[in-house]
Amino acid sequence: MVEGMLSGVRVVEFGYAWAGPLVGRTMGDLGADVIKVEQDSARGGHVPDDPVLLAALDDWRRGEQVEPTLRASVYPEGQPGAEPWNRSGIYNKHNRNKRGLCADLKSPSGKRIWRRLVEASDVIVDNFSPRGSKSLGIDYETVKRWNPRIISVSCTGYGHSGPFRQRVSYGPVLEAHSGATSVTGYLDGGPMKMGHAFPDPIGGLHGAFAVLAALWERDETGQGCFVDLSQLQTYTAVAGELVLETSVQGQPPTRGNRSRDGSLQGVYRCRDESPDARESMDMWIAITIEDDDAWMRFKDLVGDKRLNDSRFESEAGRLEHHDELDALISKWTRDRDRFELAARLQAAEITALPVMTNGDLVESEHLRDRGFIVEWDQPGVGIYEYGGSPIHFSDWGPAEMRPAPQLGGDNRQICEELGFSDAEIADFVADGTLIDTPPVGSRR
């Protein structure tokens, strides 16, 4: 019986922000031994000298910030505490099921550790710029000489080739470049970006798939490989049919929340909620009425005589009078609870769903029933809830949830496993190669 689905696979992750860490996290959820390698400044501290690395390095896990900058780290109860670099909710969410190595890889001792780690590993994941990975000595050309079986998956913004290979990016920047921003928007509006940096999870998930496929292929060939994954490409790939459509007959206009398949649909205001004195929340329901049968069921349920108007009988009629119908539907939903309404509509076989807030997701009865909401005891933080693994296996799982590593928290254990003696490890600590606290610095 296997302990984890990927037991025996070791992944070394150089991830900052989101896409790279998601590759590592996904592999960790599946039972691989994931070692996250960080530089001392990755979670806070002084400003590195290398402007390219600076542009790329994780920025959000810094200790000396004041509100509202502090919000970016999502500390528990808003408290950075004595070791803020170990308390960021975002960091801990992205980095569960990993061990942590914090080392100066450019020092002579660091290079020794790095070489042994490469020799003992199957996969290296990074999302640095091409120049950044070269300057750290983690690039494929370097590591394959030490371990020809190594698989290097590099999840850059633009890729390792092409005229824009040295460009720096974040998710929203790639989203803009992909064309997706230009087609997203209100009926009367300009381009709109997504609420999160959507190219990041899409790039990271593709990266996890690339790792698994490359490992599978290695079992045939015995050889490792380099995977040059451009997040611009993986994001454009999910808009594939829009690209094809545009190439044949031009770009479609922005369409707000309208459908393209003839359905009457919209997002309608429901009864607001005020969970506490701090904020009042606008609440909404999404409703899609696919065809005449669904329309009949819907108007029976609503019971508003105005919906019986013959102008609304056909799909064409409903689409022609979409605005008018939206107004009538909104009147009906406005003072109703979104969850009760969705349940009533679904019971009548009408497609409807509450527009879930982040709070709704964590509290969701459905997600809890499926075991998606998990908790773990994060050292220095305590027990908090997180989203778990989105993949359910009938024969394995649920995925074990181990806390995110403390900065350099597994330095000693990892070096011991790599065969370094106690005396050598003591030297690594003394000469500053192994680190477990960030440097005190002026970074704001």
Add this chain to the structure above:
Amino acid sequence: MAGMPGMSGLRVLDLSEQVSGAYCARLLATAGAQVTLVEPTAGSGLRSKPPLLTALNPTRSAAFEYLSAWKRGVALDWDSEHGFGALGRLLDHADVVVTSMAAPQALAFDRRVRSERPALVHVSATAYGLTGPWAGWRSSELTDWASGGYLYITGDPLREPLQGAGPWTSYVAGITAAVGAMAALHARRATGRGQLVDVGTMEAMASSHQWSLVMWSHQGRIKHRANNRHAEAHHPVSLMEVSDGWVCIGAPTTAQWTNLCIALELPEMADDPRYATSGLRFDAAEEIDARFAPFLMSRTRSEVVALLQDSHVPASAVLSMDEVQEDEQLEARAFWAYPEHLASGAKMPGLPFVLPSSPRQFRAAPELGADTRVVLTEVGINDSDMESLWESGVIGLNGTAHG
């Protein structure tokens, strides 16, 4: 463990008629697996899914053409006993089967096919997953945006939440399902057993938030819409208007902020203590944008992007879908596939990334039933059985079903 079958040795059946399952199977195909689309003799539902290429005669679905590239096509009605027998032969030779059936049917199908084939991996991609109180609920592209939490946080805070322009939630579920498929195959190497992999779009999307869920669990705060700006902590990570459209600029760090101010010829802003931290900049977003506007509105997208990238500030033009197709980076990386059989100049994303096992040549989506004969022959169905399947209307050959 060299010598085991690699990606090209994997046989995948795509029974899904939804974007999620179809993209899962496409991804496996782009990694070198041999993927066969098994669709009803009347055609997959995806063949009529928008966007429709109405400029072509006959009209075709851009979604189907894109999602079915690199797949072979079998037309088979397996809801009859006769047809199910033929499907069984295909399943006997498959490593993975991808479905998008509703929960009760998917579970019944799973019991039926995996009890006889314990090594088979069954990947189910549905809106809500196969268990839980919402498992039987109906869904649409719009409700998929609602269920996973992206709808609420996208758009104008003073207007209704806004969906994305494509079924991107289903794509996320599809990639997640492909990860699940490969993980189950790796596990099979150790155990010899396949399993059911259950992926729901709602969870795949809930899992694709950067900090929304911890913002609630750690701080009890709701994440709101913020138009084209960052919602919580930074500025600028936003769209900004320039003389010929929009650019996206991301400058959350102090170093990026400094470089940005210098590049925009406003060096005094870099030293202004009122903008000293990202939080202060976030609070002063309106004022900052107003001060940047004169410079930005006198420059084009490409001028601004070149200036900022030279200063190590992440930035890109907001490109139209037309412009993306002329993009020199994507062109240089040979990203595009050319389905010239549809129209001259037709273009779509090819391989999302290249693996050693990836197919070298583009293969267009199959015509209905184009590969039925070849594929059924491969799994040992002889000519007379084939004739009988065709006579009874269970299979379609080269675009025609009998009767």
